[in-house]
Amino acid sequence: MHSKKTEVSNELQRNMKSRHLFMISIGGVIGTGLFLNSGHIINEAGPGGAILAYLVVGFLMYLVMLCLGELTVSMPVTGSFQAYATKYIGPGTGFTVGWMYWLNWAVTVSVEFTASGLLMQRWFPDIPVWVWCAIFGTSLFIINSLSTRSFAETEFWFSSIKVLTIIVFIILGAAAMFGFIPLSGHEKAPMLSHFTGEGGLFPNGLMPVLITMVSVSFAFSGTELIGITAGETEDPEKNIPRAIKNIIWRTFFFFIGAMFVLSGLISWKQAGVLESPFVTVFDQIGIPYAADIMNLVILTALLSNANAGLYACSRMLWSLSDQKMVSTWLGKVTSKGVPFNSLLISMGVACLSLLSSVVAPTTVYLVLVSISGFAVVAVWMAIAASHFMFRRRYIKEGNDVSKLVYKAPLYPLVPILAFVLCFAACVGLAFDESQRIALYCGIPFVLFCYLFYYLKNKKGNRKNESQPIAK
Numbered sequence: 001m002h003s004k005k006t007e008v009s010n011e012l013q014r015n016m017k018s019r020h021l022f023m024i025s026i027g028g029v030i031g032t033g034l035f036l037n038s039g040h041i042i043n044e045a046g047p048g049g050a051i052l053a054y055l056v057v058g059f060l061m062y063l064v065m066l067c068l069g070e071l072t073v074s075m076p077v078t079g080s081f082q083a084y085a086t087k088y089i090g091p092g093t094g095f096t097v098g099w100m101y102w103l104n105w106a107v108t109v110s111v112e113f114t115a116s117g118l119l120m121q122r123w124f125p126d127i128p129v130w131v132w133c134a135i136f137g138t139s140l141f142i143i144n145s146l147s148t149r150s151f152a153e154t155e156f157w158f159s160s161i162k163v164l165t166i167i168v169f170i171i172l173g174a175a176a177m178f179g180f181i182p183l184s185g186h187e188k189a190p191m192l193s194h195f196t197g198e199g200g201l202f203p204n205g206l207m208p209v210l211i212t213m214v215s216v217s218f219a220f221s222g223t224e225l226i227g228i229t230a231g232e233t234e235d236p237e238k239n240i241p242r243a244i245k246n247i248i249w250r251t252f253f254f255f256i257g258a259m260f261v262l263s264g265l266i267s268w269k270q271a272g273v274l275e276s277p278f279v280t281v282f283d284q285i286g287i288p289y290a291a292d293i294m295n296l297v298i299l300t301a302l303l304s305n306a307n308a309g310l311y312a313c314s315r316m317l318w319s320l321s322d323q324k325m326v327s328t329w330l331g332k333v334t335s336k337g338v339p340f341n342s343l344l345i346s347m348g349v350a351c352l353s354l355l356s357s358v359v360a361p362t363t364v365y366l367v368l369v370s371i372s373g374f375a376v377v378a379v380w381m382a383i384a385a386s387h388f389m390f391r392r393r394y395i396k397e398g399n400d401v402s403k404l405v406y407k408a409p410l411y412p413l414v415p416i417l418a419f420v421l422c423f424a425a426c427v428g429l430a431f432d433e434s435q436r437i438a439l440y441c442g443i444p445f446v447l448f449c450y451l452f453y454y455l456k457n458k459k460g461n462r463k464n465e466s467q468p469i470a471k
Contacts, residue, residue, distance in 0.1 A: 012078050013148060013337030016232050018239040020152035023159040025226040025247045030162045030254060031305045033219025035278055035298050038262055041215060042271040045208040047194055047263035048201025053209045054255050057216040061223055062248050063418035064380045066408040067387035068227050069244045073406035078231025079319020085382045086323055088389035095325050096449035097382045102316040104375035105309040106346055107368045110354035112306035113137055119299045133354060136303060141347050144310045147336040148232050151311050158304035165297045166254045169278060173261035176285050184286040194264055203268060211432045213425040214377060221376040223247055225308060228315050241406045313346035314339050367441045374442030377422050384418035
């Protein structure tokens with residue numbers, strides 16, 4: 001007979017409120033993909049191509065969120081899409097999705113720590129990058145280990161800074177673009193000249209739109225965190241649909257609005273060589289200390305992503321443990337509902353990944369980064385496939401679709417279209433020499449996970465068959 005303490009030792013707690021849920025999801029999206037990588041997208045695809053790429057991937061994100069919304073409200077469990085893939089596609093797929101998503105965030109955490117340390121060099125050039133990595137890493141580890149509430153509260157304020165910055169940028173940038181406020185060093189406002197001149201909307205053709213889709217997908221990745229938080233959210237049936245609805249239209253506004261302003265104020269030829277196009281725009285508007293302000297905002301974005309990454313890693317390992325796919329030791333939680341062992345292992349692997357970025361940047365680290373990038377689109381494909389299988393089984397079992405609290409429209413078109421667009425983004429990788437390694441590393445990793453799972457299970461089944469039946 002188990003004691004009460006034993007019964008709850010592996011249970012997470014529903015401490016996350018609606019405001020936390022919304023800011024965590026939208027904060028996971030607004031990061032370096034927008035602040036730093038947007039200039040590269042504009043340079044590759046041109047002003048019209050960049051906006052089109054963000055529109056297409058934004059639409060894809062919308063479809064994936066519809067699928068995830070129906071699944072999450074029906075089964076609000078931590079680990080979310082890993083558990084759904086296990087139940088509706090197969091345990092091998094669930095195992096693979098779990099490890100790919102975990103690795104994606106573990107590597108991302110190390111990348112964010114490194115980038116944060118590099119940003120601090122602007123103000124403290126004499127302090128080594130590793131010192132800042134250690135300070136930031138220790139601080140976020142402590143925040144995550146205290147309680148789910150402490151993580152959520154920290155992420156709420158991190159995300160608030162990013163959201164406020166984007167709103168101010170869009171308003172001031174649009175005003176400068178159309179001549180309502182003066183641009184320093186410019187006689188007249190550019191208006192729409194960068195869209196109509198210098199090769200037009202698509203100076204490099206339409207192919208770059210396909211090629212940049214995966215890079216843009218990385219920028220939108222993080223919205224799926226809403227699924228990870230489901231098992232720790234208060235009143236998930238009410239709060240998750242509301243958060244999904246808000247995330248979709250606000251993310252569209254932030255990304256498309258920001259890309260329109262960036263493309264309107266900066267030539268696509270110049271954009272690719274900029275460290276951050278946001279800094280350039282604020283400089284043009286004449287905002288004092290623009291570079292320092294954006295450096296601080298980008299630092300906040302990096303630490304926000306690292307914070308969310310540690311949370312996602314620990315919950316995904318907890319989910320794999322809950323599904324009996326990894327050691328039950330990883331499923332142990334503290335009295336505050338934190339899976340501390342999973343958090344500790346995730347932090348340790350992030351530190352190893354951080355070390356590999358210094359010791360083996362062109363071998364081990366490049367492979368890890370490539371797999372993690374591929375994982376984002378692969379996980380979205382799994383979400384779409386899980387939703388397709390879930391609804392089909394739901395109907396087959398004689399259930400009434402109208403009884404679903406949150407229902408994705410236009411089934412089966414939504415999951416099928418989401419899956420096809422994700423697949424198209426993966427195909428785009430094959431045409432980009434700089435990103436092709438993601439396929440070379442990602443596909444073998446998927447095959448390895450499947451093989452490992454089935455060999456492990458086969459061995460386990462044989463062991464169980466050889467054991468005498470307990471009486």
